[in-house]
Amino acid sequence: MPDVRTPDVEAVFRESYGRAVAVLTRLLGDIDAAEEAVQDAFLTALQRWPVDGVPPSPAGWIVTTARNRAIDRLRRESTRTDRYRAAALLADPGPPPEEGAVRDDRLRMLFTCCHPALAPAARVALTLRLVGGLSTAEIAHAFLVPEATMAQRLVRAKNKIRDARIPYRVPAEADLPDRLSGVLAVVYLVYSEGHTASAGEGLVRTDLCAEAVRLARQLAELMPDEPEVLGLLALVLLSESRRAARVAPDGSLVPLPEQDRSRWDAALIAEGQELVRRCLRRGAPGPYQVQAAIQAVHSDAASAEETDWAQVLALYDHLMALAPSPVVALNRAVAVAEVHGPAMALALLDGLDLPRSHLLPAVRADLLRRLGRTAEAATAYDTALGLAGNATERAFLERRRAEVADAG
Amino acid sequence: MPQYLLSLIQPDGPMPAPEVLDPIMRDVAAVTERMRAAGAWVFSAGLHPAETATVVRPAGEDVLVTDGPYVEAKEHVGGFTIVEAEDLDAALAWGREVARATTLPVEVRPIANGGV
Numbered sequence: 001m002p003d004v005r006t007p008d009v010e011a012v013f014r015e016s017y018g019r020a021v022a023v024l025t026r027l028l029g030d031i032d033a034a035e036e037a038v039q040d041a042f043l044t045a046l047q048r049w050p051v052d053g054v055p056p057s058p059a060g061w062i063v064t065t066a067r068n069r070a071i072d073r074l075r076r077e078s079t080r081t082d083r084y085r086a087a088a089l090l091a092d093p094g095p096p097p098e099e100g101a102v103r104d105d106r107l108r109m110l111f112t113c114c115h116p117a118l119a120p121a122a123r124v125a126l127t128l129r130l131v132g133g134l135s136t137a138e139i140a141h142a143f144l145v146p147e148a149t150m151a152q153r154l155v156r157a158k159n160k161i162r163d164a165r166i167p168y169r170v171p172a173e174a175d176l177p178d179r180l181s182g183v184l185a186v187v188y189l190v191y192s193e194g195h196t197a198s199a200g201e202g203l204v205r206t207d208l209c210a211e212a213v214r215l216a217r218q219l220a221e222l223m224p225d226e227p228e229v230l231g232l233l234a235l236v237l238l239s240e241s242r243r244a245a246r247v248a249p250d251g252s253l254v255p256l257p258e259q260d261r262s263r264w265d266a267a268l269i270a271e272g273q274e275l276v277r278r279c280l281r282r283g284a285p286g287p288y289q290v291q292a293a294i295q296a297v298h299s300d301a302a303s304a305e306e307t308d309w310a311q312v313l314a315l316y317d318h319l320m321a322l323a324p325s326p327v328v329a330l331n332r333a334v335a336v337a338e339v340h341g342p343a344m345a346l347a348l349l350d351g352l353d354l355p356r357s358h359l360l361p362a363v364r365a366d367l368l369r370r371l372g373r374t375a376e377a378a379t380a381y382d383t384a385l386g387l388a389g390n391a392t393e394r395a396f397l398e399r400r401r402a403e404v405a406d407a408g
Numbered sequence: 409m410p411q412y413l414l415s416l417i418q419p420d421g422p423m424p425a426p427e428v429l430d431p432i433m434r435d436v437a438a439v440t441e442r443m444r445a446a447g448a449w450v451f452s453a454g455l456h457p458a459e460t461a462t463v464v465r466p467a468g469e470d471v472l473v474t475d476g477p478y479v480e481a482k483e484h485v486g487g488f489t490i491v492e493a494e495d496l497d498a499a500l501a502w503g504r505e506v507a508r509a510t511t512l513p514v515e516v517r518p519i520a521n522g523g524v
Contacts, residue, residue, distance in 0.1 A: 117496055165410055165496050166495070166496045171497075
């Protein structure tokens with residue numbers, strides 16, 4: 001039935017932009033040309049689908065049409081090298097590439113976008129654009145920067161890929177662990193930014209969270225044998241399962257112990273916990289798997305009081321051995337407070353160096369509050385308030401500060 | 409084949425003592441030898457200290473001459489190598505070897521129109 005509305009094309013766009021650009025980049029050897037061709041194909045879809053109906057394989061149709069558009073363009077702009085490239089493309093007509101080949105192209109694109117020679121902010125922007133299919137405006141909005149700034153960031157990154165010849169390939173086995181952790185870091189960065197926006201009004205930016213979950217799912221589909229990939233997916237699913245419970249109706253932050261656990265998403269928890277079990281069976285633990293396991297322990301507890309803190313602490317010990325960092329040490333101290341009491345946890349904070357983060361003074365304030373040292377707690381809350389950028393987190397800290405002020 | 413400029417970023421000041429410098433020079437020579445053997449080496453050179461540099465710059469009809477390097481800093485390019493490499497990963501691999509041998513940071517930069 002020839003009833004195609006723009007949303008149909010939009011849905012296909014989000015689903016297949018990344019894969020189409022990945023295939024075309026391999027065929028054309030150039031990301032810009034690939035994007036142009038794929039955008040041409042979607043414009044054609046907007047004209048044709050309402051008349052002809054949606055083709056049986058929309059994604060394949062887009063790739064084929066984009067390839068034909070690219071050939072047309074190369075013929076029109078007929079420099080000799082372009083004619084050779086057009087001829088080479090024509091020599092490879094055939095049906096749209098099969099799923100295995102597309103999978104390889106998508107992996108190539110992912111590793112190119114997350115290449116260590118690109119700045120982290122550029123990796124994130126490129127990945128959201130070229131793998132996630134977000135528009136420049138959407139990415140700019142998500143990171144609260146002007147669209148022109150984001151456009152420039154993307155152009156600069158793509159120019160570097162082209163001019164410095166960042167290769168379009170999956171790294172060799174020897175480099176894979178390093179390069180893969182770079183890819184995982186990009187996805188996790190997208191999730192963290194969505195989970196607790198570093199600036200702005202709302203605590204959570206749902207669009208970025210959803211995008212990170214989608215990227216993590218794509219990764220798990222592309223690299224199902226990498227335990228850390230599954231670990232990352234489990235971690236974001238388990239964190240995501242609590243999103244609704246993390247924010248009260250008035251928009252304020254609800255800390256984990258006070259969350260209404262009936263509002264946790266049971267399906268996401270089940271999926272995340274199953275992934276954690278699959279990871280455990282592989283016996284190749286890594287930082288994301290252990291963090292996911294910690295979240296799984298929290299998800300297991302029907303109430304905050306039933307949390308198996310000894311298990312959480314053991315997992316943090318493991319995490320400190322695998323990937324020590326001041327943030328991990330801080331979270332471990334929180335678990336120590338539950339197992340061995342706030343006094344012992346407080347002693348652990350003294351050696352920690354986390355400048356410019358509100359987390360350390362916020363945890364210190366909470367431990368002091370629980371020890372009844374209200375005046376010191378109030379001072380620590382003030383320090384934390386001076387550092388917190390997110391309005392919702394600030395409101396939470398202010399509420400706590402008022403409580404200790406009343407008590408003191 | 410694309411070419412890349414590998415610039416050594418060297419702190420200003422006196423040369424290190426021979427007992428420090430000699431093993432470094434041996435390591436650098438070994439890297440250069442590996443580059444030649446791989447067919448990647450194009451050219452390399454060490455530079456006299458930055459204070460020996462002279463800048464000439466256009467100023468209207470004239471050209472101004474000033475003593476010293478273009479950018480006043482604590483580090484300057486102290487030498488460079490040009491390599492042929494298939495892509496950035498290959499160039500970075502040479503950059504890593506040079507950095508290890510020289511114990512200095514290396515800037516890897518693609519040369520425009522570096523071969524076809």
